[in-house]
Amino acid sequence: MKQQKLLSLIRQAIEEYHMLEDGDRVAVGVSGGKDSLTLLYAMRQLQRFYPKNFELSAITCNVGFEGMDFTGVSDFCDSLKIPYEQVDTKIAEIVFQENPEIRPCSLCAKLRKGAMYKQLAELGINKIAYAHNKDDFIETALMSLIYEGRFYAFPPMTVLPEAGVTVIRPMMYVPEKGVANFVVEQGIQIVKNACPVDGSTKREYARQLMEQINRETPGAKDRMMHAIVNGRFSDWPG
Template sequence: MQQQKLLSLIRQAIEDYNMIEEGDKIAVGVSGGKDSLALLHAMKILNRFYPKKFELYAITCNVGFEGMDFTGVRKFCESINVPYEQVDTEIAKIVFEDNKDERPCSLCAKLRKGAMYKRLGELGINKIAYAHNKDDFIETALMSLIYEGRFYAFPPVTYLPEAGVTVIRPMMYAPEKGVANFVINQGIKVVKNTCPVDGSTKREYAKQLMEQINRENPGTKDRIMHAVVNGRFEDWPEVHRN
Protein backbone atom coordinates (compact mmCIF):
# COMPACT_ATOMS: atom_id res chain seq x y z
CA MET A 1 0.00 0.00 0.00
CA GLN A 2 1.30 3.43 -0.94
CA GLN A 3 1.64 6.12 1.71
CA GLN A 4 -1.02 8.33 0.13
CA LYS A 5 -3.54 5.49 0.13
CA LEU A 6 -3.01 4.70 3.81
CA LEU A 7 -3.27 8.38 4.73
CA SER A 8 -6.48 8.65 2.70
CA LEU A 9 -8.07 5.69 4.51
CA ILE A 10 -7.01 7.01 7.92
CA ARG A 11 -8.29 10.49 7.19
CA GLN A 12 -11.59 9.08 5.94
CA ALA A 13 -12.10 7.18 9.21
CA ILE A 14 -11.13 10.23 11.29
CA GLU A 15 -13.61 12.43 9.46
CA ASP A 16 -16.38 9.82 9.29
CA TYR A 17 -16.38 9.48 13.07
CA ASN A 18 -15.07 12.90 14.12
CA MET A 19 -12.07 11.32 15.87
CA ILE A 20 -9.97 14.48 16.19
CA GLU A 21 -10.87 17.85 17.67
CA GLU A 22 -8.85 21.04 17.69
CA GLY A 23 -6.22 20.98 20.45
CA ASP A 24 -6.36 17.25 21.13
CA LYS A 25 -3.38 15.53 22.70
CA ILE A 26 -3.26 12.11 21.07
CA ALA A 27 -0.99 9.21 22.01
CA VAL A 28 -0.62 6.28 19.65
CA GLY A 29 -0.53 3.01 21.56
CA VAL A 30 2.65 1.42 20.20
CA SER A 31 3.27 -2.28 20.75
CA GLY A 32 6.18 -2.39 18.33
CA GLY A 33 4.19 -4.40 15.78
CA LYS A 34 3.57 -3.43 12.17
CA ASP A 35 0.13 -1.92 12.70
CA SER A 36 0.99 0.42 15.56
CA LEU A 37 4.21 1.62 13.95
CA ALA A 38 2.41 2.21 10.65
CA LEU A 39 -0.29 4.21 12.44
CA LEU A 40 2.29 6.29 14.32
CA HIS A 41 4.16 7.05 11.09
CA ALA A 42 0.95 7.99 9.28
CA MET A 43 -0.36 10.12 12.15
CA LYS A 44 2.92 12.06 12.20
CA ILE A 45 2.51 12.88 8.52
CA LEU A 46 -1.17 13.74 9.01
CA ASN A 47 -0.21 16.00 11.91
CA ARG A 48 1.64 18.28 9.47
CA PHE A 49 -1.35 19.20 7.35
CA TYR A 50 -4.58 18.18 9.11
CA PRO A 51 -6.80 21.29 9.54
CA LYS A 52 -7.54 20.52 13.20
CA LYS A 53 -4.26 20.95 15.06
CA PHE A 54 -3.32 18.25 17.56
CA GLU A 55 -0.28 17.16 19.55
CA LEU A 56 1.08 13.67 18.89
CA TYR A 57 2.73 11.29 21.34
CA ALA A 58 3.56 7.59 21.51
CA ILE A 59 3.14 5.26 24.48
CA THR A 60 4.14 1.65 25.07
CA CYS A 61 3.18 -0.64 27.92
CA ASN A 62 6.02 -3.03 28.65
CA VAL A 63 4.29 -6.01 30.26
CA GLY A 64 7.60 -7.59 31.21
CA PHE A 65 7.96 -10.54 28.86
CA GLU A 66 11.52 -11.83 28.76
CA GLY A 67 13.34 -10.66 25.64
CA MET A 68 11.06 -7.71 24.84
CA ASP A 69 13.19 -4.73 23.84
CA PHE A 70 11.59 -1.44 22.82
CA THR A 71 14.84 0.37 22.05
CA GLY A 72 13.94 0.28 18.36
CA VAL A 73 10.58 1.89 19.07
CA ARG A 74 12.22 4.67 21.04
CA LYS A 75 14.71 5.31 18.24
CA PHE A 76 11.92 5.33 15.65
CA CYS A 77 10.00 7.90 17.69
CA GLU A 78 13.12 10.02 17.99
CA SER A 79 13.67 9.81 14.22
CA ILE A 80 10.21 11.25 13.50
CA ASN A 81 10.31 13.65 16.45
CA VAL A 82 7.44 12.18 18.48
CA PRO A 83 7.67 12.21 22.32
CA TYR A 84 7.78 8.61 23.59
CA GLU A 85 6.68 7.17 26.91
CA GLN A 86 7.36 3.59 28.05
CA VAL A 87 5.33 2.29 30.99
CA ASP A 88 7.13 -0.62 32.66
CA THR A 89 4.97 -3.14 34.51
CA GLU A 90 4.99 -6.69 35.91
CA ILE A 91 1.82 -7.69 34.08
CA ALA A 92 3.42 -10.82 32.59
CA LYS A 93 4.23 -12.11 36.06
CA ILE A 94 0.72 -11.32 37.31
CA VAL A 95 -0.98 -13.06 34.38
CA PHE A 96 1.22 -16.12 33.90
CA GLU A 97 2.62 -16.76 37.37
CA ASP A 98 0.41 -15.26 40.06
CA ASN A 99 -3.06 -15.78 38.59
CA LYS A 100 -2.46 -18.53 36.00
CA ASP A 101 -5.60 -17.27 34.28
CA GLU A 102 -7.17 -19.52 31.66
CA ARG A 103 -7.85 -16.40 29.58
CA PRO A 104 -4.51 -14.59 29.81
CA CYS A 105 -5.15 -12.29 26.83
CA SER A 106 -8.23 -10.72 28.38
CA LEU A 107 -6.58 -10.07 31.74
CA CYS A 108 -3.35 -8.86 30.12
CA ALA A 109 -5.25 -6.40 27.90
CA LYS A 110 -7.22 -5.06 30.88
CA LEU A 111 -4.14 -4.49 33.01
CA ARG A 112 -2.15 -3.08 30.09
CA LYS A 113 -4.82 -0.53 29.24
CA GLY A 114 -5.19 0.43 32.88
CA ALA A 115 -1.47 1.14 33.19
CA MET A 116 -1.44 3.23 30.02
CA TYR A 117 -4.58 5.20 30.89
CA LYS A 118 -3.14 6.08 34.30
CA ARG A 119 0.02 7.44 32.68
CA LEU A 120 -1.93 9.32 29.99
CA GLY A 121 -3.91 11.04 32.75
CA GLU A 122 -0.68 12.08 34.46
CA LEU A 123 0.60 13.51 31.16
CA GLY A 124 -2.64 15.35 30.36
CA ILE A 125 -3.20 13.36 27.15
CA ASN A 126 -6.90 13.06 26.33
CA LYS A 127 -6.96 10.52 23.50
CA ILE A 128 -5.25 7.26 22.61
CA ALA A 129 -5.20 5.87 19.08
CA TYR A 130 -5.18 2.10 18.70
CA ALA A 131 -4.01 0.50 15.46
CA HIS A 132 -6.89 -1.92 14.89
CA ASN A 133 -7.14 -2.42 11.15
CA LYS A 134 -10.02 -3.48 8.91
CA ASP A 135 -9.24 -7.17 9.42
CA ASP A 136 -9.30 -6.70 13.21
CA PHE A 137 -12.83 -5.30 13.00
CA ILE A 138 -13.95 -8.21 10.79
CA GLU A 139 -12.32 -10.83 13.02
CA THR A 140 -13.83 -9.26 16.13
CA ALA A 141 -17.29 -9.53 14.56
CA LEU A 142 -16.64 -13.19 13.72
CA MET A 143 -15.40 -13.91 17.25
CA SER A 144 -18.47 -12.20 18.65
CA LEU A 145 -20.72 -14.50 16.62
CA ILE A 146 -18.79 -17.67 17.49
CA TYR A 147 -18.14 -17.09 21.19
CA GLU A 148 -20.86 -14.66 22.31
CA GLY A 149 -23.81 -15.36 20.02
CA ARG A 150 -24.16 -11.77 18.89
CA PHE A 151 -23.00 -9.57 16.02
CA TYR A 152 -20.71 -6.81 17.28
CA ALA A 153 -17.36 -5.07 16.80
CA PHE A 154 -15.54 -2.52 18.94
CA PRO A 155 -16.51 1.09 18.16
CA PRO A 156 -14.35 3.54 16.18
CA VAL A 157 -14.56 6.03 19.07
CA THR A 158 -15.07 5.25 22.77
CA TYR A 159 -15.03 7.69 25.66
CA LEU A 160 -13.94 6.11 28.94
CA PRO A 161 -15.18 8.40 31.71
CA GLU A 162 -13.46 6.45 34.48
CA ALA A 163 -10.10 7.04 32.77
CA GLY A 164 -10.88 10.43 31.26
CA VAL A 165 -9.57 9.13 27.93
CA THR A 166 -11.14 8.73 24.50
CA VAL A 167 -10.09 5.73 22.40
CA ILE A 168 -9.96 6.21 18.62
CA ARG A 169 -9.24 3.67 15.90
CA PRO A 170 -8.13 5.59 12.78
CA MET A 171 -6.94 2.54 10.80
CA MET A 172 -10.34 0.82 10.72
CA TYR A 173 -10.59 1.04 6.90
CA ALA A 174 -7.03 -0.14 6.17
CA PRO A 175 -6.64 -3.86 5.29
CA GLU A 176 -3.95 -5.73 7.17
CA LYS A 177 -2.04 -6.80 4.05
CA GLY A 178 -1.92 -3.21 2.85
CA VAL A 179 -0.53 -2.07 6.20
CA ALA A 180 2.09 -4.83 6.11
CA ASN A 181 3.18 -3.75 2.63
CA PHE A 182 3.37 -0.13 3.77
CA VAL A 183 5.69 -1.07 6.64
CA ILE A 184 7.96 -3.01 4.29
CA ASN A 185 8.02 -0.19 1.73
CA GLN A 186 8.89 2.35 4.42
CA GLY A 187 11.63 0.15 5.87
CA ILE A 188 10.07 0.26 9.34
CA LYS A 189 11.54 -2.35 11.71
CA VAL A 190 9.05 -4.13 13.97
CA VAL A 191 9.66 -5.53 17.45
CA LYS A 192 9.37 -9.29 17.88
CA ASN A 193 6.51 -10.28 20.19
CA THR A 194 7.78 -12.70 22.86
CA CYS A 195 4.38 -13.43 24.43
CA PRO A 196 4.20 -17.22 25.05
CA VAL A 197 0.64 -17.49 23.68
CA ASP A 198 1.20 -15.36 20.58
CA GLY A 199 -0.21 -17.17 17.54
CA SER A 200 -2.40 -19.57 19.53
CA THR A 201 -5.26 -17.32 20.61
CA LYS A 202 -8.96 -17.22 19.72
CA ARG A 203 -8.21 -14.17 17.58
CA GLU A 204 -5.62 -16.11 15.61
CA TYR A 205 -8.17 -18.88 15.10
CA ALA A 206 -10.71 -16.33 13.83
CA LYS A 207 -8.08 -14.83 11.53
CA GLN A 208 -7.26 -18.18 9.91
CA LEU A 209 -10.94 -19.10 9.63
CA MET A 210 -11.76 -15.74 8.01
CA GLU A 211 -8.95 -16.19 5.50
CA GLN A 212 -10.31 -19.61 4.54
CA ILE A 213 -13.87 -18.30 4.18
CA ASN A 214 -12.69 -15.37 2.07
CA ARG A 215 -10.67 -17.66 -0.22
CA GLU A 216 -13.69 -19.87 -0.79
CA ASN A 217 -16.08 -16.94 -1.05
CA PRO A 218 -14.18 -13.94 -2.45
CA GLY A 219 -15.40 -10.61 -1.14
CA THR A 220 -16.67 -11.98 2.18
CA LYS A 221 -14.38 -9.69 4.19
CA ASP A 222 -15.69 -6.60 2.46
CA ARG A 223 -19.29 -7.69 2.94
CA ILE A 224 -18.76 -8.34 6.66
CA MET A 225 -17.05 -4.98 7.10
CA HIS A 226 -19.98 -3.32 5.31
CA ALA A 227 -22.34 -5.07 7.75
CA VAL A 228 -20.21 -3.94 10.70
CA VAL A 229 -20.12 -0.28 9.63
CA ASN A 230 -23.87 -0.33 9.01
CA GLY A 231 -24.71 -2.42 12.07
CA ARG A 232 -26.10 0.49 14.10
CA PHE A 233 -24.54 -0.83 17.28
CA GLU A 234 -25.70 1.04 20.35
CA ASP A 235 -22.28 2.36 21.38
CA TRP A 236 -21.10 3.32 17.88
CA PRO A 237 -21.13 7.03 16.99
CA GLU A 238 -23.03 8.32 14.00
CA VAL A 239 -21.17 8.56 10.69
CA HIS A 240 -20.45 12.15 9.59
CA ARG A 241 -20.12 11.65 5.83
CA ASN A 242 -20.72 14.44 3.36
Protein backbone atom coordinates (compact mmCIF):
# COMPACT_ATOMS: atom_id res chain seq x y z
CA MET A 1 0.00 0.00 0.00
CA LYS A 2 1.32 3.42 -0.96
CA GLN A 3 1.58 6.19 1.64
CA GLN A 4 -0.99 8.38 -0.12
CA LYS A 5 -3.60 5.59 -0.01
CA LEU A 6 -2.83 4.82 3.64
CA LEU A 7 -3.22 8.45 4.68
CA SER A 8 -6.40 8.79 2.62
CA LEU A 9 -8.07 5.84 4.39
CA ILE A 10 -6.98 7.06 7.81
CA ARG A 11 -8.19 10.58 7.10
CA GLN A 12 -11.52 9.20 5.88
CA ALA A 13 -12.10 7.44 9.20
CA ILE A 14 -11.00 10.45 11.23
CA GLU A 15 -13.33 12.81 9.42
CA GLU A 16 -16.33 10.48 9.23
CA TYR A 17 -16.28 9.92 12.99
CA HIS A 18 -14.84 13.30 14.11
CA MET A 19 -11.91 11.66 15.84
CA LEU A 20 -9.70 14.77 16.05
CA GLU A 21 -10.29 18.30 17.29
CA ASP A 22 -8.06 21.34 17.57
CA GLY A 23 -5.82 21.11 20.61
CA ASP A 24 -6.08 17.34 21.08
CA ARG A 25 -3.14 15.62 22.72
CA VAL A 26 -3.01 12.21 21.07
CA ALA A 27 -0.91 9.22 22.06
CA VAL A 28 -0.60 6.23 19.75
CA GLY A 29 -0.62 2.93 21.62
CA VAL A 30 2.47 1.17 20.25
CA SER A 31 3.05 -2.55 20.76
CA GLY A 32 5.93 -2.70 18.32
CA GLY A 33 3.89 -4.65 15.77
CA LYS A 34 3.33 -3.65 12.16
CA ASP A 35 -0.08 -2.06 12.73
CA SER A 36 0.86 0.25 15.58
CA LEU A 37 4.13 1.36 13.97
CA THR A 38 2.31 2.06 10.71
CA LEU A 39 -0.32 4.11 12.53
CA LEU A 40 2.36 6.07 14.37
CA TYR A 41 4.15 6.85 11.11
CA ALA A 42 0.90 7.80 9.37
CA MET A 43 -0.28 10.07 12.19
CA ARG A 44 3.05 11.89 12.08
CA GLN A 45 2.65 12.50 8.35
CA LEU A 46 -0.98 13.52 8.79
CA GLN A 47 0.00 15.96 11.51
CA ARG A 48 2.00 17.96 8.97
CA PHE A 49 -1.00 18.98 6.86
CA TYR A 50 -4.21 18.14 8.74
CA PRO A 51 -6.35 21.28 9.23
CA LYS A 52 -6.87 20.61 12.93
CA ASN A 53 -3.78 20.99 15.09
CA PHE A 54 -2.98 18.17 17.49
CA GLU A 55 0.00 17.05 19.53
CA LEU A 56 1.33 13.54 19.01
CA SER A 57 3.20 11.09 21.22
CA ALA A 58 3.60 7.33 21.59
CA ILE A 59 3.12 5.00 24.54
CA THR A 60 3.99 1.34 25.08
CA CYS A 61 2.85 -0.94 27.86
CA ASN A 62 5.62 -3.44 28.57
CA VAL A 63 3.78 -6.38 30.12
CA GLY A 64 7.01 -8.00 31.27
CA PHE A 65 7.56 -10.95 28.96
CA GLU A 66 11.15 -12.13 29.02
CA GLY A 67 13.10 -10.99 26.01
CA MET A 68 10.87 -8.04 25.08
CA ASP A 69 13.03 -5.13 23.94
CA PHE A 70 11.45 -1.87 22.80
CA THR A 71 14.69 -0.11 21.89
CA GLY A 72 13.68 -0.27 18.24
CA VAL A 73 10.38 1.44 19.03
CA SER A 74 12.18 4.18 20.93
CA ASP A 75 14.60 4.67 18.02
CA PHE A 76 11.69 4.79 15.55
CA CYS A 77 9.99 7.48 17.63
CA ASP A 78 13.24 9.44 17.76
CA SER A 79 13.50 9.28 13.97
CA LEU A 80 9.99 10.75 13.72
CA LYS A 81 10.67 13.28 16.49
CA ILE A 82 7.78 11.91 18.56
CA PRO A 83 7.90 11.81 22.40
CA TYR A 84 7.83 8.23 23.68
CA GLU A 85 6.72 6.73 27.00
CA GLN A 86 7.23 3.12 28.09
CA VAL A 87 5.13 1.86 30.99
CA ASP A 88 6.81 -1.13 32.65
CA THR A 89 4.50 -3.58 34.42
CA LYS A 90 4.33 -7.13 35.80
CA ILE A 91 1.20 -8.01 33.87
CA ALA A 92 2.71 -11.20 32.41
CA GLU A 93 3.35 -12.51 35.90
CA ILE A 94 -0.16 -11.60 37.06
CA VAL A 95 -1.83 -13.20 34.04
CA PHE A 96 0.15 -16.40 33.59
CA GLN A 97 1.31 -17.18 37.13
CA GLU A 98 -1.15 -15.66 39.57
CA ASN A 99 -4.35 -16.18 37.52
CA PRO A 100 -3.73 -19.12 35.16
CA GLU A 101 -7.39 -20.15 35.22
CA ILE A 102 -8.60 -16.84 33.76
CA ARG A 103 -8.63 -16.27 29.99
CA PRO A 104 -5.24 -14.58 29.49
CA CYS A 105 -6.09 -12.27 26.58
CA SER A 106 -9.04 -10.50 28.20
CA LEU A 107 -7.27 -10.03 31.55
CA CYS A 108 -4.05 -8.89 29.89
CA ALA A 109 -5.92 -6.34 27.75
CA LYS A 110 -7.77 -4.98 30.77
CA LEU A 111 -4.59 -4.56 32.81
CA ARG A 112 -2.67 -3.03 29.90
CA LYS A 113 -5.36 -0.44 29.32
CA GLY A 114 -5.49 0.43 33.01
CA ALA A 115 -1.74 0.96 33.16
CA MET A 116 -1.68 3.12 30.05
CA TYR A 117 -4.71 5.20 30.98
CA LYS A 118 -3.13 6.02 34.33
CA GLN A 119 0.03 7.21 32.58
CA LEU A 120 -1.94 9.20 30.01
CA ALA A 121 -3.81 11.02 32.78
CA GLU A 122 -0.51 11.99 34.38
CA LEU A 123 0.74 13.30 31.03
CA GLY A 124 -2.44 15.25 30.31
CA ILE A 125 -3.17 13.31 27.11
CA ASN A 126 -6.85 13.20 26.18
CA LYS A 127 -6.92 10.71 23.28
CA ILE A 128 -5.27 7.37 22.58
CA ALA A 129 -5.18 5.93 19.07
CA TYR A 130 -5.28 2.16 18.69
CA ALA A 131 -4.15 0.49 15.48
CA HIS A 132 -7.09 -1.84 14.91
CA ASN A 133 -7.31 -2.31 11.16
CA LYS A 134 -10.20 -3.29 8.89
CA ASP A 135 -9.54 -7.00 9.37
CA ASP A 136 -9.56 -6.55 13.17
CA PHE A 137 -13.03 -5.02 12.98
CA ILE A 138 -14.29 -7.90 10.84
CA GLU A 139 -12.70 -10.58 13.02
CA THR A 140 -14.15 -9.00 16.16
CA ALA A 141 -17.62 -9.09 14.63
CA LEU A 142 -17.15 -12.73 13.63
CA MET A 143 -15.97 -13.63 17.14
CA SER A 144 -19.00 -11.84 18.57
CA LEU A 145 -21.30 -13.96 16.41
CA ILE A 146 -19.56 -17.24 17.19
CA TYR A 147 -18.87 -16.85 20.90
CA GLU A 148 -21.47 -14.35 22.14
CA GLY A 149 -24.46 -14.87 19.85
CA ARG A 150 -24.67 -11.24 18.78
CA PHE A 151 -23.43 -9.03 15.95
CA TYR A 152 -21.07 -6.38 17.25
CA ALA A 153 -17.70 -4.73 16.66
CA PHE A 154 -15.74 -2.27 18.73
CA PRO A 155 -16.59 1.34 17.86
CA PRO A 156 -14.42 3.78 15.88
CA MET A 157 -14.37 6.10 18.90
CA THR A 158 -15.11 5.53 22.58
CA VAL A 159 -15.30 8.19 25.28
CA LEU A 160 -14.11 6.89 28.66
CA PRO A 161 -14.99 9.60 31.20
CA GLU A 162 -13.81 7.54 34.16
CA ALA A 163 -10.34 7.32 32.61
CA GLY A 164 -10.39 10.87 31.23
CA VAL A 165 -9.48 9.64 27.76
CA THR A 166 -11.12 8.98 24.39
CA VAL A 167 -10.14 5.95 22.33
CA ILE A 168 -9.93 6.42 18.55
CA ARG A 169 -9.29 3.79 15.85
CA PRO A 170 -8.13 5.67 12.72
CA MET A 171 -7.04 2.53 10.81
CA MET A 172 -10.52 0.99 10.63
CA TYR A 173 -10.61 1.19 6.82
CA VAL A 174 -7.04 -0.01 6.25
CA PRO A 175 -6.77 -3.70 5.26
CA GLU A 176 -4.21 -5.86 7.06
CA LYS A 177 -2.47 -6.83 3.83
CA GLY A 178 -2.01 -3.17 3.00
CA VAL A 179 -0.30 -2.62 6.34
CA ALA A 180 1.99 -5.61 5.79
CA ASN A 181 3.01 -4.28 2.37
CA PHE A 182 3.55 -0.76 3.71
CA VAL A 183 5.89 -1.97 6.46
CA VAL A 184 8.01 -3.86 3.93
CA GLU A 185 8.12 -0.92 1.52
CA GLN A 186 9.14 1.51 4.28
CA GLY A 187 11.64 -0.87 5.89
CA ILE A 188 9.97 -0.51 9.29
CA GLN A 189 11.42 -2.97 11.83
CA ILE A 190 8.81 -4.61 14.02
CA VAL A 191 9.19 -6.05 17.53
CA LYS A 192 8.41 -9.77 17.76
CA ASN A 193 5.53 -10.60 20.08
CA ALA A 194 6.82 -12.71 23.00
CA CYS A 195 3.37 -13.70 24.31
CA PRO A 196 3.25 -17.51 24.77
CA VAL A 197 -0.33 -17.75 23.43
CA ASP A 198 0.28 -15.62 20.34
CA GLY A 199 -1.06 -17.49 17.30
CA SER A 200 -3.30 -19.84 19.27
CA THR A 201 -6.12 -17.56 20.41
CA LYS A 202 -9.79 -17.28 19.48
CA ARG A 203 -8.89 -14.22 17.44
CA GLU A 204 -6.39 -16.24 15.43
CA TYR A 205 -9.09 -18.85 14.79
CA ALA A 206 -11.46 -16.10 13.60
CA ARG A 207 -8.72 -14.67 11.39
CA GLN A 208 -8.08 -17.97 9.66
CA LEU A 209 -11.79 -18.67 9.31
CA MET A 210 -12.40 -15.26 7.76
CA GLU A 211 -9.55 -15.79 5.31
CA GLN A 212 -11.09 -19.11 4.25
CA ILE A 213 -14.52 -17.53 3.82
CA ASN A 214 -13.08 -14.72 1.72
CA ARG A 215 -11.14 -17.15 -0.47
CA GLU A 216 -14.24 -19.22 -1.11
CA THR A 217 -16.52 -16.19 -1.45
CA PRO A 218 -14.46 -13.27 -2.81
CA GLY A 219 -15.57 -9.90 -1.47
CA ALA A 220 -16.99 -11.35 1.75
CA LYS A 221 -14.70 -9.17 3.87
CA ASP A 222 -15.82 -5.97 2.18
CA ARG A 223 -19.48 -6.90 2.51
CA MET A 224 -19.06 -7.76 6.17
CA MET A 225 -17.30 -4.45 6.83
CA HIS A 226 -20.19 -2.69 5.09
CA ALA A 227 -22.60 -4.48 7.44
CA ILE A 228 -20.50 -3.43 10.44
CA VAL A 229 -20.37 0.24 9.47
CA ASN A 230 -24.13 0.26 8.89
CA GLY A 231 -24.96 -1.84 11.93
CA ARG A 232 -26.26 1.06 14.02
CA PHE A 233 -24.67 -0.24 17.21
CA SER A 234 -25.73 1.68 20.29
CA ASP A 235 -22.24 2.86 21.27
CA TRP A 236 -21.08 3.87 17.77
CA PRO A 237 -21.02 7.59 16.93
CA GLY A 238 -24.14 8.65 15.08
